[in-house]
Amino acid sequence: MSGARVTAELGANDMDITNSSRHHSENLPYVHKVGVPPKQNLVKEFTTTLKETFFSDEPFKPFKDQTKSKKVVLALQALFPILNWGRDYNLSKFKGDLIAGLTIASLCIPQDIGYAKLANLDAQFGLYSSFVPPLIYAFMGSSRDIAIGPVAVVSLLLGTLLQDEIDPVHNKLEYQRLAFTATFFAGITQATLGVFRLGFLIDFLSHAAIVGFMAGAAITIALQQLKGLLGIRKFTKKTDIVSVMHSVFGSIHHGWNWQTIVIGVSFLVFLLLAKYIIRFLAFSFDLDLLLPPQGKRNKKYFWVPAIAPLISVIISTFFVYITHAERHNVQIVRKIQQGINPSSLDKIYFSGEYLAKGFRIGVVAGMIALTEAVAIGRTFAAMKDYQVDGNKEMVALGTMNVVGSMTSCYVATGSFSRSAVNFMAGCNTAVSNIVMSIVVLLTLLVITPLFKYTPNAILASIIISAVLGLIDIDAVILIWKIDKFDFIACMGAFFGVVFVSVEIGLLVAVSISFAKILLQVTRPRTAILGNIPRTTVYRNTLQYPEAMKVPGVLIVRVDSAIYFSNSNYIKERILRWLADEEELLKEHKEPQIQYLIVEMSPVTDIDTSGIHALEELYRSLQKRDIQLVLANPGQVVIDKLHASHFANLIGEDKIFLTVADAVLTCAPKVEQA
Template identity: 80%
Template sequence: MGHRTEESMDTEEIAFRSLSSSNHHNFPHVHKVGVPPKQTPWKEFSAMLKETFFADDPLRTFKDQSRSRMFVLGMQAVFPILDWGRSYNLAKLKGDLIAGLTIASLCIPQDIGYSKLANLAPQYGLYSSFVPPLIYAFMGSSRDIAIGPVAVVSLLLGTLLQNEIDPTNNAVEYHRLAFTATFFAGITQAILGILRLGFLIDFLSHAAVVGFMGGAAITIALQQLKGFLGIKKFTKKTDIISVMQSVCGSAHHGWNWRTIVIGSTFLAFLLIAKYIGKKNKKLFWVPAIAPLISVILSTFFVYITHAEKRGVQIVKHIDKGINPSSVNKIFFTGEYLLKGFRIGIVAGMIALTEAVAIGRTFAAMKDYQLDGNKEMVALGAMNVVGSMTSCYVATGSFSRSAVNYMAGCQTAVSNIIMSFVVFLTLMFITPLFEYTPNAILSSIIISAVIGLIDYEAAILIWKTDKFDFVACMGAFFGVVFASVEIGLLIAVSISFAKLLLQVTRPRTTILGKIPRTNVYRNIQQYPEATKVPGVLIVRVDSAIYFSNSNYIKERILRWLTDEEEKLKRDGLHQIQYLIVEMSPVTDIDTSGIHALEELYRSLQKRSAQLVLANPGPVVMDKLHASSFTSLIGEDNIFLTVADAVLTCSPKFAEEV
């Protein structure tokens, strides 16, 4: 539309503009937008840092306290057990004792199986359920989370480690790299907690986590076909194509029917036990003790029949005794230092994401607050200590935590009880596992990881957000058809892509007035909403930054052009006012202000006026500091859209 002079305007339009220019005096109830008091740069910067890193204000507890009291509070902050331990009683011990014994019966057979996922000897899984839970019990803030090795992290760690060192031909170096990765996983977790950077794990979206976990569950289950079918030569790759080729290639000579019978029988038993526990919550203990019962019965059966002589693969020897020191086995120099650091960061972040998600879930169910940063420090500390005591990466286990919760745990003492049972197992019972068939461990792992396939969540994601579903499926297929690390990379990449897309392409909508109200809403959502003659009202649903400012300006101008072309076809008056509703605009930078200035100049060429409605205090402060308010005139900034319309189109505001 070309530039219109006052001479080219008709009499009615000139009168309308004259009336509008004096409307602030005619409508005294139209409120002005205030400019917040100016803050010093340091105060503004410190406030931003405090909100980003110290939103929960942890130093508030120490305010106006004596030195001795500050020391006590500091110790309680690091070791929460010193706080809640003072009110501990026999009633709580009863609940923790039952829960601890129950999760111990579940964790022992799981740990032996999970260690195989990490390509480690069975005792390392038990080691990782002895020391880390003890450390966490003293430092963690969750009452319900159960600590130990988990399937996804075990598989991820095993996959990444074997890409660097062959676990069979170079077992000593492989173990050293595993301890090194565990050490740096703990360091990563602790640093994130100390620096209060826990928000970084939120960049992995829920949809991506659902897809990643589901894909990892299928990959883990496929890996168990080696033990389930009794295959001796099995691929080291984790993708579904390689695994199925390995399974089918060994069908004629590599399968052992006795192993299949054992695995199938007890897998059916475990699934039935899980079904019973799901149907009747009071029978939660049935699926919890089913794995241990399976191990005992299958071990006894193999022992009395000597099935190991007929091709049934067994666990064989498990080292007796508690965790040996591994401080001198960690790579602090050499070529494997950087590799251990890289693997540790990846494994540590995944372990942290799973643990925090589990902790938050059960904290919400019991209605108590969980300090995410304390959790990270506790998880980091336990993995650092664990790396020095022959453990690999441990975290919160959802299956054990669910059993812990249903068993009536009261505090983290249930982890101590579980740890004590594992200690007794390491000291006295490990020789009894010698004849445990590998098929039963595979069955236990398959039954455990089935719960990670959350198809209901995937369906809900599809119904709610199609882009989220793409992220979910991308992570899922990446894990299943490529590898765990590829799936993880896809999950992170799609999560970031979605974030960047939302930041760079925010939504803008045209608003209309709901009849018989002063409310203005999206005309697509509310078809009855009426457009204001001569006025275009646009809402920007995002902060305006350098990344999206040019897009927002161009999108608003496209709205304006489309609207003017439509009005021209209908022979109606052109747009005289553009009202930008800015209540969703939480912040604006210099690029955003520059885009608004360009928008203002473009409107001037169209003989239209830019009007702002309801800018927030941060936005208003920056607009005022940049003199933008002087450019468009402070009389063109209003508290609400209704006030702006009342001034720009008083006849419409009164009639509609």
């Protein structure tokens, strides 16, 4: 585009920018100086930054100007939210919590037995973990909807990491001790993050990586259940898809049990029908529900998929009992230890070679459990329009796992499937967790002998139907549409879990998440700006093709803070923009660049390396007879530019409030030259 056309179209109200520039060059009524903030006290600046980083929610504000007794009450309410919302609790709310608690209990009992096997623990440990931890959380948690207990992903992760250290079959007691040790340190990790308000650390695992990791874990868990679904006795301990498929098809002639397959596949089909088809039928044929939204239509039938697992267990157990299918090599649960949680405090490794191993496994399992619980809590809180305190959640989750490790529980967290059922069942508060715990307690005291003849195939089918919900194809498609690098992170985590192992998939997810952060920090975006015709607005010329460049002036925007990690790149990128533009102008025989304007609105901060890079940029431009001009540096940036005397180096008359002001000053000088 020629310089004449640009000049003709620049400026407001179709006024020729040349005339406007001449007018403003004589007296510049619209060119304002950039304000220089007063020098801040170092201690005050540090404390302000510290407060914003760790105490942005102002947790101590309610304690201000309160009496000592009131402060004690507020402290107890902060530690135990039940003391706050419990004052307004009534019978109406209890009815909803009672129904929700009974419903999630019917779902959690068969799931807990299966998840315990995922962790290579006896079935009762899964039930233990749905008794004590939910009680602790009900008093300390801030979420009204989250349902606490063992979950598939953490159970698989824990089982995989633990069996790498101790054989769960030949060294059963030592394996259990290491599981309690890992649970203890998982709780310590979670509580520590909450106490020191370090919850932002879990945000380093991106949403895309979590989606891929969960999907990969779901596939891995489902493949692991082929052992129980097909009745295979000798099965690989590895979790990758190649090893599992080799183990499955390698035993096709001598390891599969057709009776087990019939039981497992039949009830798997029933569970899937209950989960998907019945909801569809409810949507299609219930004439009373044609007008409300789909979510409300399906909500009426929430109990169908919720109680389907328990119905499957009851029917299959009765069938095996009357037919004595165990005599035909149908594997059954056999004995589940009756009674409430025994103490396990003396079984935790506080010294010895397994202490470090338990700590390492606990930290990993605790972080994954925490990420899942916080994500679930925030999701349902957004649906009901209330706030979940992330730090209180961490303290609550950590406390319940520490206490759980001392009462024969393994790592518990928020379960998405149970929380969804809890939500749809109409829960009002965390009392639904208390109801669930009481039902599990009664199960441990009375009902556990009845599970003796429960076939393992049923547990496998329940787990498979549960984990399929972790595969979110819509989220993957959306990630692909929005951000291709996020999609790479998602797929990296997925394939890492499926083809190698759960821990490698987790490592890949974390590594790619960090790689994305480093890439964005070290290679920030920059853009060439042009003027939107008949306005004083300057925008990216790639985004707005109608935006026109100003003759003799190159306007570059830096879309990042300038730190040691990217300062050299930004300097070189600006010089490359300049070289490309000069070459283009030379080809079209247009005026060469005389002013380089750097739009600094997005530059939130700058360090000494960044200022040093600007100094080098200034000297490089001086050698080319090009003036460096800055537009709209923020408070922090302008303060540092003055403190380093860089403002004096380029001249305070080269720092403007807006790009338009800078152009109005520079364009007339270009024209005069």
